Amino acid sequence: MADGIFLALAVLTIGSAIAALEMRSLIYGSIALMGSLGGVAGFFFLLDAPFVALFQLAVYVGSIAVLILFTVMLVRRELIFRKVEDKRRRMAGIGLLLVFMVAVGAVVVSSGIHDMSTDSPPVDYRDIGADFLIYYWPALVVMALILSGAVTGALVLARREDGPD
């Protein structure tokens, strides 16, 4: 049962990751990217990490999806559908992909990970809350500052100078 779900999720995640990069329209591409990120959230559920999974859904599928869709819609219509790429570069890219996947896959398969399982007792999500507030609270504060700085920076960058006077 779990293996069936795992296979379906793997196909969804990798398939829509490829679709996100290869679809003609950037809008469909970004929707496919959300499918891929949602698939990763499904993996998090399978790994008994519901808190991370819901965080992933809220942040990626919730907010980043909207951000990307709006940016795509700000771009001219012809650019959304145009795909400029070199045939040879693309072939080289596919070759690189295959070589990379075979090489790293072979290393992973032949390593000691083979015997490791995910059958240890799952982590209680309350432990994450305790970790965040006891050990990692300075990091949490820095993270909040980084996020607000990034959002402010994005706003300053994207502001138009030639407003109506």
Added chain:
Amino acid sequence: MALIEFVLVSVALLGVGIYGLAVKRNAIRMLFAVEIIINAANLNLVAFSRHVADSGGQSLALFSIAVAAAEVAVGLALVVVAYRMYRDIDIAKFRSLRG
């Protein structure tokens, strides 16, 4: 379930992301590829955290997701600015660093 299955999915995602970064010239698609790579890393973090039954990996994954969100916000703002300057999102057209 075996840990290796999750690691192999992560390797596949990383490969797809590297392919996208190497081949695509559209700035927004390159951001997609970066997102895919970050998610491959997060999947690894959570899978290994499940194996060692420690909450540290999940905490790090949460921080990583938050940093990725900040990165996307700034990256998309840069794309918008570059589009305004060059009327294009092809990175080969972004030729100068002049303001």
